[in-house]
Amino acid sequence: MMNSLKFIISLIFFVVIIIFPNKTISIKCFNHPDFFEFYKRNPINYEFIKKRSLKTKRTSFNNNNNNFQIEFTCGIDDKILCDKARKGFESAGQIITSTISFRNPVIVNASFYNFCKTDNQCSSSNDNNMVAGGANPTKTIALTDNDGIVRYYPQALVKQLPFERYPDFEPFDISAKFNSEVNYWFEGDKLPIKSDQTDFILIILHEFIHGLGFVSSWNDFFNFANPQGLTPVPSADNLNSGMSFNGFIENIFDKYLIFLPSGEYVSNVAAKINTIVNEKGKFYQTPENFITTFKSSSQYQQSEMMLKAATTSFSLGFLPNNTNNLSEAIILETTLNPFRTGSSLGHFDLKTYMNTSDFLMTYIQDPGMTLGDYMSISGNYTGGPIGPKLRQILGTMGYVIKDVYISPYTPSVSLNKFSTAATISSNIGFMIFIFTTIIIFNILI
Numbered sequence: 001m002m003n004s005l006k007f008i009i010s011l012i013f014f015v016v017i018i019i020f021p022n023k024t025i026s027i028k029c030f031n032h033p034d035f036f037e038f039y040k041r042n043p044i045n046y047e048f049i050k051k052r053s054l055k056t057k058r059t060s061f062n063n064n065n066n067n068f069q070i071e072f073t074c075g076i077d078d079k080i081l082c083d084k085a086r087k088g089f090e091s092a093g094q095i096i097t098s099t100i101s102f103r104n105p106v107i108v109n110a111s112f113y114n115f116c117k118t119d120n121q122c123s124s125s126n127d128n129n130m131v132a133g134g135a136n137p138t139k140t141i142a143l144t145d146n147d148g149i150v151r152y153y154p155q156a157l158v159k160q161l162p163f164e165r166y167p168d169f170e171p172f173d174i175s176a177k178f179n180s181e182v183n184y185w186f187e188g189d190k191l192p193i194k195s196d197q198t199d200f201i202l203i204i205l206h207e208f209i210h211g212l213g214f215v216s217s218w219n220d221f222f223n224f225a226n227p228q229g230l231t232p233v234p235s236a237d238n239l240n241s242g243m244s245f246n247g248f249i250e251n252i253f254d255k256y257l258i259f260l261p262s263g264e265y266v267s268n269v270a271a272k273i274n275t276i277v278n279e280k281g282k283f284y285q286t287p288e289n290f291i292t293t294f295k296s297s298s299q300y301q302q303s304e305m306m307l308k309a310a311t312t313s314f315s316l317g318f319l320p321n322n323t324n325n326l327s328e329a330i331i332l333e334t335t336l337n338p339f340r341t342g343s344s345l346g347h348f349d350l351k352t353y354m355n356t357s358d359f360l361m362t363y364i365q366d367p368g369m370t371l372g373d374y375m376s377i378s379g380n381y382t383g384g385p386i387g388p389k390l391r392q393i394l395g396t397m398g399y400v401i402k403d404v405y406i407s408p409y410t411p412s413v414s415l416n417k418f419s420t421a422a423t424i425s426s427n428i429g430f431m432i433f434i435f436t437t438i439i440i441f442n443i444l445i
Contacts, residue, residue: 066097092201216251
């Protein structure tokens with residue numbers, strides 16, 4: 001655990017300062033090379049290209065003629081199964097492009113293969129779970145927001161922002177890997193979905209939404225296994241004589257989080273925690289020295305308070321930028337106690353939204369249920385499987401949402417009713433575990 005912590009907290013950040021006629025933008029960029037340990041970040045020193053056309057640069061990836069493009073790789077010999085998986089990825093992308101108007105294409109590196117043979121991610125004879133896969137942004141970029149606060153943006157979102165100059169983006173915006181050994185049901189299968197099957201497109205669509213930036217940064221980066229207090233992502237520089245701590249950085253998603261019922265923005269708590277930089281100084285001999293100092297500080301009390309809020313029902317919400325009415329806040333998942341990394345905060349509240357048109361981003365889904373089943377039960381929302389409140393969140397983050405949804409296909413409806421439940425838990429960087437009766441999407445630390 002400490003080795004992972006050292007990696008996280010001792011990153012070297014390269015800062016690119018670009019001077020514009022009327023403003024200065026500070027940008028830090030990171031790639032995430034290890035799919036199974038997403039929180040490991042590598043800094044990237046990006047050059048900026050003035051008025052570059054991203055669309056012309058990415059034509060080689062245009063393999064499905066839309067702005068959510070899939071570069072698909074199948075690592076098994078079963079051509080029929082490979083084709084089903086490819087169509088599932090592409091269908092999920094078509095649903096997204098029917099909802100979001102992309103300025104520049106989002107490119108997905110999608111892989112479907114045997115995790116046990118290739119990555120040694122195997123289930124033992126005494127363990128009835130199987131790693132199914134997941135998706136995450138391949139890059140995060142720190143931008144100075146309009147409120148003067150630096151926050152992390154996924155590369156997919158940065159490509160949609162109306163900048164005159166863009167960083168030289170990596171080839172892929174989202175990395176998606178799924179295990180071919182899982183018992184999936186695919187749209188178009190001749191037989192109805194069974195009680196132990198998972199609708200492939202349902203989980204792919206859920207994961208793609210996380211890849212677009214639907215994820216909170218708040219976590220206990222010093223104790224993933226037993227959270228004691230929550231902070232945004234720690235930022236630090238390596239120095240010859242130790243380390244320089246620069247503060248905790250939120251995701252763009254976190255900018256709109258509020259406490260309920262007060263309406264206070266969570267970013268205010270992040271600002272209070274970050275006062276440790278001025279009060280205690282930036283320089284430490286080791287990461288352990290910083291952790292000890294932080295946990296004994298008054299700022300850590302704010303971190304503990306945040307953990308309490310994140311494990312208290314109906315205590316946190318997302319307030320869209322088109323309203324000041326607290327009753328319109330979208331309730332986030334805070335019912336899990338202890339705090340569950342990957343499930344808490346990064347989903348809609350289950351009790352509030354499970355049987356509504358915003359079912360997609362709850363952390364629990366039922367096996368044996370198709371995407372069409374959920375849409376039918378929730379009233380067949382005319383905007384498709386991406387519900388009205390999820391559309392609000394994506395629009396608030398910076399995506400352009402289409403006024404009219406034209407369905408790219410009609411999902412099958414089986415209306416099977418099973419008592420078992422699938423648990424979906426996600427954060428940027430997460431995996432999905434398939435159990436005998438449940439599915440769990442979670443972070444591997």
